Amino acid sequence: xxxxxxxxxxxxxxxxxxxxxxxxxxxxxxxxxxxxxxxxxxxxxxxxxxxxxxxxxxxxxxxxxxxxxxxxxxxxxxxxxxxxxxxxxxxxxxxxxxxxxxxx
Numbered sequence: 001x002x003x004x005x006x007x008x009x010x011x012x013x014x015x016x017x018x019x020x021x022x023x024x025x026x027x028x029x030x031x032x033x034x035x036x037x038x039x040x041x042x043x044x045x046x047x048x049x050x051x052x053x054x055x056x057x058x059x060x061x062x063x064x065x066x067x068x069x070x071x072x073x074x075x076x077x078x079x080x081x082x083x084x085x086x087x088x089x090x091x092x093x094x095x096x097x098x099x100x101x102x103x104x
Contacts (some may be wrong), residue, residue, distance in 0.1 A: 001030050002091070003089045004084040010067060011053075011087065014061040022052055024098045031074060032091060046070060053077060057090050 003010045012031040019025075023066060026033050038048035046066060054061045061088035069075035079087065 001027065001032055002084050002103070005042045005078070008063070008078065008080040008082045009084050009087045010074070011079060013053075015045060015049055015075060017073075022048065024056075024094045026095065026098070048085055049077075052093075053079070057087070057093050058081060070089075074093045099103045 001012050012044040014031040014033050016025060016033065016035045016037060019034070019037055022037045023035050024033065025035045034052060035051060036045050036048045036052065037043040050061055050066075052066045053059075053064055057063075059079065059082065061099060063080045063082070065078045065080075067078040068075045
């Protein structure tokens with residue numbers, strides 16, 4: 001799901017557009033599941049994905065690039081200036097928050 005590169009990390013993501021609300025949906029088939037309220041029209045879902053990941057990783061939007069899968073639900077996101085350990089910590093923190101809110 002997370003691979004370190006020379007410039008940062010690559011993150012495998014599976015996007016579920018038109019969700020009831022945006023948020024993390026867990027992990028499936030080696031990819032982080034991200035639910036987005038935005039529809040997959042005119043790059044709205046891609047833009048929403050970058051905004052969501054920017055908030056999750058607390059990085060500027062310019063640090064994120066869709067390296068592959070711009071027109072697919074399965075995407076590879078390149079995140080500049082982040083190491084794998086930091087990325088894993090952010091993902092784990094986000095997933096724990098999802099599980100905690102599901103229990104409440």
